[in-house]
Amino acid sequence: MDDESGLIEEARKGSVEAFSRLLRIHQAPLRAFLAGLIRDSEAVDDVAQEAFMGAYRSLEAYKRDASFRTWLFAIARNKALLYLRDEARRRSQRSESLQLAVSAWLSEEPAQDGSAVDRELRLLDGCVGKLPKTSAALVSAYYLDRHSADQIAQQTGKTEVSVWKTLSRIRQALRECVELGLTAEAGGA
C-alpha cells in the first residue's frame, strides 16, 4: 500500500521501511517548520530527529482524529519549545541577551500547521524562481554552495557589508512575495 494510511498501518505493525517512507513525505516541510522557530541549522536537524524518534516510538498513540502531519508537527513543536527553553536557560547563564531575546520571540511566534507550511514553502519556491538573475546567483552561492559572505565579496568585487545587506533584502523580498501570494490565495478562496 502506497497511500499514507497504508504506510501508517504498516509502520504500526513494525515496518521501519514504511515509517521511513512517511518521513520522506514529511521531513522537508517539518524541518522548514522547525527552521522558522530555531535559527541553528544543526539544532533544527537534531530537533527534527528527536521528533521523528518520538513519533516512531509513540505511533501506537496516534489517533486518526488529526492528520499524521498535524500530529507529527505537534510533536516537533513541543520538542522545539523544549529546545528553546533549554537554549534560553543556557544563554541566560552566559549573559547572551540577544540570543535569549530572539529565542523568546521566536517561541512566541504563532504556530503553523502542516498545511500552512506546505502553502508557504510552495509559494517560496515560486518566489525563488522569480528572483532576478544576480539575486538568484547570490542565493545559490550562499545557501547551496555555502560560500561565505567574504568569499562572495571577493568573487564579485563587492564589500562584505554589501553582501550581508543584499542577502537580508533578498530574504525580506522573498517574505513579501510569499505574503502577497498568501493574500492572493485568501482573496481567491
Added chain:
Amino acid sequence: MNRDRIEELWSKFLAHQDLSAADERELLDALQDDPALRRTLLQEARVDGWLRVRASDLRDSEAPIRRFLKQVGAEKDESGFIKKMESRLATPTRRKTARPAPPGPSSWNLLLAAAGVIVGIVALVALLSEPTRHDAPKVVRPTPSALETRRVVEAKLQEIDRERERLTQPPSPQEKVNPNADIERRKALAELDERRKRTEQELNEAIERATPRPVVRTEETPVVPEPPTKDRTPAPATESAVAVLERIEGEVQIVGKDGTTPARAEQSLRAGQGLESGAKSLAVLRYPDGTRLEIGEGTRLSNLRDAAKGLLMERGSLRSQIAKQPKGQPMIFATPHGEAKVLGTTLRLLVDPDPKKGSRLDVEEGKVEFKNLAGKTVLVESGHYAVAAAGSDIVAKAFPIEEIVLLAASGKVTGSEWRPVKDDKALRGQAWETNTATTTGNDTTFWKDFNSAATRVTNHSAAFVEFRFSADAEKDYIIWVRSASLATGPNAAYFDQVAIEFANARVSKTWSIFKDNPGTVEINGHALKMGYWWVSGDADTQDVTQTRPADTVPVTVRFARGGTQVLRLYSLASLARVDAILLTTIRKTRPEDSFVPPGAELK
C-alpha cells in the same frame, strides 16, 4: 537607527558570525524598540531557515532518513539485531532499494541555472533517478562473528560518511569557484549516495526483520524461555573505544591517566578516559548504540565504561537520550552523591561540587532508579525530578509548573450567563460568550447591573465557567485573559468586564467590590480594541483620552497549596467572549495579540 546597519548586523547574526558586545547591544535595542522591525526580521529569519533546509535537501535529502534509520538500528536489541543481520548477509537475495527522493523544486533548478551550476544538479538528479543497480551478491565467509559482521558494515558506512564530509566541506576563503570541479564534486557525491543507499538498505532490512512484532499470548501459547544474555565481559579498559565526540565547542579536554589533552571532533574516547569542558563550552558524545550525551559547560566526567555502560560525573550538567539498554544492564551515571540507573530514557543530570546541593536528576521520558549515598533508592518517572544530597532525603517530585493554559474546551458551565460558541478567530475555534448586558443602557442602568452582578459573585449565586488545573504553591503566576469585546457604540467600554475567582489563593491587586475575597480579580478593558487580545487586570481606566492599555503592572495570583486548583469565570454585566486564560511565571509582558500559547495550536 540606521536600517542598513541593522540589516547587516541581522544578516551576520543569522549566519552565526561573531558580533561584538556593542553590535549585539545595538541590534537588541533596535529589535526591542521597534516591534514592526522585529516582526520583519523574525520573518526574515524564517525565510533564512527555509532556504537552508531547501538547500540541504538539494545536497542530500536522504540525510534525515539515514540518521533516523541509524538510531532505530542502534536501539534494537544488539544480539537480535546482529543475528538478523548475519542471516541477511548470508542470504544473497535481490531486493528493491528505497525509491530515491524526488529532485528539488523546479524553481530551484531555475535558480541554479541562473547561478550557472545547473549541470551538476542535472547530473545528480540523473544519477539518482537511474534504475536501481546492485552489487553482486555478497559472499560471506563461513560463520563470521556477529560483531565482526556488524563492524564491517559500520566501517563501510563510516568510510562513506568521511568521504561525503570531505566532499561537502565549504571551500576555503582563498578558493575561487571552479564550475568544472563543482560538477565533478557533485557527481562524486551522487555516486557516494548510491553506495550509501545500498549499504543502508542492507542495514534497514536487517533492522526491519529484527523488529519485534506484537505477540498475543493466550493460555495455550507456550512461554518461550528467553535466550541467555550475551556475554558482555568488558575488553581491557585501556583498549576499547567507548564513544565518539560528535561535536565540541569551546575548550574541551580528554582526561586520561597521564593528564589532559585537547579534544577534537570525531575523536574516540576509550574506556577509562574522561572529559572536561570549560566555561562557555559544550561537547556531544555518541555511543555506538545511538545513546547521546550533551555535556554542558564546566562539566567533568571520568572513567567512561563500555560494557555495563556508565561513567562518573564529578560536576557540571548533561542531558542524555539513552537508547534502550540490554535487559539487566542499565547505563549507570555515578555522581559523588549517588547513582542513576537507566534502561532507556531522556534525562538531565546536574552535579554541584557542594555536597549539600548534590546531584539533581530530571527525567523527561522513561523511568530512572536514583540512589543516594545512604543507599535509599527512588524511582523517578517522566515529568519528575529528584535530588541526592548530603543531609537531605531523596524524594521524587513533579517538575515545577511554570505555565498553565486554560482553553475554552476545558471549562464547565454552571447557570445560564455563559454559553459556548464557535468562533474562527478564537483559539481552537471555541470561546465562552456572555451577553448579560445591552449597549442601550446608560450610566445609571449599567452600574445598577454591574453592582448586582458583583454582589452575586461575592455571595456565590452567579453563573460561572469553572476550570480545574494543577499549579504550584507559593509561586506568583501572572494572569493573562484572552478576550474580545462584543460591545459597540459610545458606551462600549462599560460592557467588557469579567471577574475571575481563584479558590484558596490571593491575587496581587484588590478591588473594593471584592474586598471580602482576596482571590478574585476583575478583568476589564477588552473594548479598547477589536478582536481577541490579552489583558491582566484593569486595562481600561475609562478615561476617554486613553490610547494604551493601563494594565502595565500585570496582576498575579499565588496559591496557598500545590496541586489541583479551581478557577471560576464570571460575567460583570458584559458582552464579551473569552477563549483562553494563561497563568504564567514566564511571560512578564503582554503577549502579542497573535501569540498562541503552547498546546493551543491544534485545531
